[in-house]
Amino acid sequence: MNLKPVKDTLIIAALKSIPDFKRQPLMLIMIGLISSIPLFFLLVFGGNIGYGLVGAMVSTIGFIGIVAAIQDVTWDRYVKIREMIVAMPVSPISYAIGVALAPLLVSAPSLVFFMAIALWLGVLPISSIGWLLASLLLCWAALSGIGFIISTYLQKASVYTLNSMSNILGLGLIFMPPVYYPEEMLGGFSWIAMIFPTSNAAGLIRAYSGGLQLPLEMVLIRWLILAAVTMVSIIVVARKARWREA
Amino acid sequence: MEAIKSAELIKVYQSKEPVEALKGVSLSIDKGELFTLLGPNGAGKTTFLRIISTQLSPTKGEAYVFGHDVMREAGEVRKHIAVVPQDVQTYNNFTPWEYCYYFSLLRGMSKRRVEEQAEKALKAVELWDMRKRTCATLSGGEKKRAVIASALASDADVLMLDEPTSGLDVVARRKVWMVLRELVEQGKTILLTTHIMEEAEMLSDRLAIVNKGKVIAEGTLKDVKSLTKEKFRVVVEGNSKNKLLQNNGRVVKFGDKQIIYLKDEDEAIELVKTALKKGLKAETAPITLEDVFVKLVGGEEA
Numbered sequence: 347m348n349l350k351p352v353k354d355t356l357i358i359a360a361l362k363s364i365p366d367f368k369r370q371p372l373m374l375i376m377i378g379l380i381s382s383i384p385l386f387f388l389l390v391f392g393g394n395i396g397y398g399l400v401g402a403m404v405s406t407i408g409f410i411g412i413v414a415a416i417q418d419v420t421w422d423r424y425v426k427i428r429e430m431i432v433a434m435p436v437s438p439i440s441y442a443i444g445v446a447l448a449p450l451l452v453s454a455p456s457l458v459f460f461m462a463i464a465l466w467l468g469v470l471p472i473s474s475i476g477w478l479l480a481s482l483l484l485c486w487a488a489l490s491g492i493g494f495i496i497s498t499y500l501q502k503a504s505v506y507t508l509n510s511m512s513n514i515l516g517l518g519l520i521f522m523p524p525v526y527y528p529e530e531m532l533g534g535f536s537w538i539a540m541i542f543p544t545s546n547a548a549g550l551i552r553a554y555s556g557g558l559q560l561p562l563e564m565v566l567i568r569w570l571i572l573a574a575v576t577m578v579s580i581i582v583v584a585r586k587a588r589w590r591e592a
Numbered sequence: 593m594e595a596i597k598s599a600e601l602i603k604v605y606q607s608k609e610p611v612e613a614l615k616g617v618s619l620s621i622d623k624g625e626l627f628t629l630l631g632p633n634g635a636g637k638t639t640f641l642r643i644i645s646t647q648l649s650p651t652k653g654e655a656y657v658f659g660h661d662v663m664r665e666a667g668e669v670r671k672h673i674a675v676v677p678q679d680v681q682t683y684n685n686f687t688p689w690e691y692c693y694y695f696s697l698l699r700g701m702s703k704r705r706v707e708e709q710a711e712k713a714l715k716a717v718e719l720w721d722m723r724k725r726t727c728a729t730l731s732g733g734e735k736k737r738a739v740i741a742s743a744l745a746s747d748a749d750v751l752m753l754d755e756p757t758s759g760l761d762v763v764a765r766r767k768v769w770m771v772l773r774e775l776v777e778q779g780k781t782i783l784l785t786t787h788i789m790e791e792a793e794m795l796s797d798r799l800a801i802v803n804k805g806k807v808i809a810e811g812t813l814k815d816v817k818s819l820t821k822e823k824f825r826v827v828v829e830g831n832s833k834n835k836l837l838q839n840n841g842r843v844v845k846f847g848d849k850q851i852i853y854l855k856d857e858d859e860a861i862e863l864v865k866t867a868l869k870k871g872l873k874a875e876t877a878p879i880t881l882e883d884v885f886v887k888l889v890g891g892e893e894a
Contacts (some may be wrong), residue, residue: 357694365686365687421683425680426679427683429647429675430680430695431698432647434698435670435699435700590649591642591647
């Protein structure tokens with residue numbers, strides 16, 4: 347069995363995370379802090395801290411995932427690492443997964459921190475950890491896919507446009523849909539929560555941890571929607587993205 | 593044995609007004625040769641290199657690296673090549689060691705071999721002592737050498753370097769030259785693009801001058817220099833309005849300096865004597881690659 351594609355994926359993920367880890371360890375705290383901001387308001391002004399912690403976990407992997415996928419394009423205009431890797435015996439799939447995996451590694455400590463607090467406060471039963479990780483992974487894959495779609499379709503956009511877009515989209519997907527707040531607040535529009543991978547994943551985590559009452563068929567539908575968004579974004583990227591420029 | 597071969601390569605960049613970057617470029621580069629593509633900005637050098645290095649698709653034509661088609665057998669081609677792109681900036685959080693280490697790992701080398709190759713490459717570019725420093729703390733020349741080291745560490749048969757010394761000072765540039773020539777002595781093939789004439793003159797086994805997407809001259813330095821009838825240049829400093837001097841050949845003026853191009857050495861020596869008698873400064877030398885380049889590219893008129 348040829349394990350080179352798997353090794354390459356891990357090398358690219360390491361290349362895009364370990365040097366940053368080593369030289370800018372404060373960014374790990376920064377990632378956690380950004381996701382903690384809504385928690386601060388929930389604590390001060392009163393609110394469901396359980397919702398906030400689930401939101402913080404989704405935000406930790408979601409925001410950085412989408413931003414990394416888009417900013418890889420802008421970053422590469424200067425450092426040209428991707429350009430050099432294109433001319434190496436490395437598959438584009440290994441590269442894309444490696445690029446998406448790197449922010450997941452970077453955000454892992456914050457994620458573990460929020461999970462530990464949620465477990466300690468009893469917001470998250472241990473039995474739901476597997477479901478939580480599965481929903482977070484699908485959310486990460488979907489958002490990375492969306493990030494790659496944007497970077498693929500806007501290859502000629504300026505660095506400033508792409509950077510702004512990644513931040514707006516990242517923050518928009520985290521703070522607009524019900525990630526940090528209960529989807530019941532949307533009233534008749536609570537179905538919107540199922541469309542966005544972030545709020546859908548948050549809803550699933552809450553459903554498995556007892557924070558949201560959903561019938562089994564709704565849980566299944568949410569999983570299907572999350573998987574479908576992920577698949578569609580991957581298919582769109584695969585159709586449009588070109589490893590070699592045309 | 594041919595390391596690189598291209599046949600009638602055409603590249604048209606599609607946009608509102610399509611740009612024809614390559615207009616049928618056919619080149620053949622032997623194994624163990626340092627071949628330079630020389631041309632003005634926008635001549636098509638980078639486009640050619642990017643097609644050969646499987647980064648860009650041609651519109652028409654064929655290209656091969658060690659007999660492997662760059663379009664149909666890109667995977668095989670990629671096993672043989674390493675590329676240093678144009679205007680590459682280093683990632684400031686990387687160290688020179690990490691550049692070599694990660695990129696060599698991606699080539700499928702064992703960890704032990706990667707470490708050996710990285711050490712060899714960093715010593716070759718004189719960055720071994722700085723291997724643990726982040727690129728943010730390196731000078732421009734050192735940064736460039738770190739990227740070049742990453743290509744060297746790959747141990748690829750063919751190195752494709754797109755203007756690797758642009759922006760470097762003379763000392764740093766010469767260090768890179770020495771490394772490149774050593775690699776050629778070791779049997780590597782190098783495809784280099786540059787617009788630095790001295791670089792092409794000092795390094796190339798053979799070269800091609802590319803202009804507006806076409807190869808307008810190709811061969812050894814001697815072959816290319818033989819393409820113009822003028823063989824000598826006389827540089828005169830002083831009164832540039834002196835008519836006697838201007839009558840001897842093609843004259844190019846820069847302020848109070850002028851270069852007079854002549855076909856014959858005796859004529860050049862005679863002109864120097866005349867100029868000196870008139871109290872002007874003058875010296876003669878064989879024409880340079882730059883003279884031939886400017887003449888062929890058509891940048892100067894008499």
